[in-house]
Amino acid sequence: MAVHDDCKLKFMELKTKRTYRFIVYKIEEKQKQVMVEKLGEPGQTYDDFITFLPADECRYAVFDFEFLTKENVPKSRIFFIAWSPDTAKVRNxxxxxxxxxRFKRELDGIQIELQATDPSEMDLEVFKSRAN
Known part of the structure; x- marks a missing residue:
């Protein structure tokens, strides 16, 4: 499976410049490559992000999760999410x-990986518990 150059480019912009809050990636089967499907603006939230994950299709996503430590220090972690809902087709x-x-290796700088088959497995509380 090829990875479109845009995938790495947009990820680097998210990581270094904080240009995006999240990126949703989709595999285009006909072209046999991973493509950027949706870019989340910096002001968008986790709730905005989850609306772009289809209920019956798989996706990869990267989410820049910002939080405060116990000492009230602002931090962020870059999460890689492998979204694979139970309702997706087996082939998908x-x-x-x-x-x-292979795709994850192309994105240098991912800090935490999440596998999710339904929204509860990537609830905001899951992000908070994994980020610390």
Whole structure:
């Protein structure tokens, strides 16, 4: 599975310049490559982000999660989310599962990985508990 240059470029902008809050990636089967599907503006929230994950299709996503430490120090962690809902077709799940590690290696700077099959597995509380 090829990775479109835009995927790495946009990720670097998120990581270094904080240009985006999140990026949703989609595998285009016909072109056999991972493409950027949606870019979240810096002002968008977690609630905005989850609306771009389809209920019955897999996606990869990167989310820049900002939080305060116990000492009230602002920090952020870059999460990689492998979204694979139970309702997705088996072929769709297989393609995403088999391409995940190679794609993730292309995105240098991911700090935390989440696998999610339904929204509860990537609830905001999950992000908070994994970020610390």
């Amino acid at each position: 799940k297989m393609i995403y599962a088999s391409s995940k590690d």
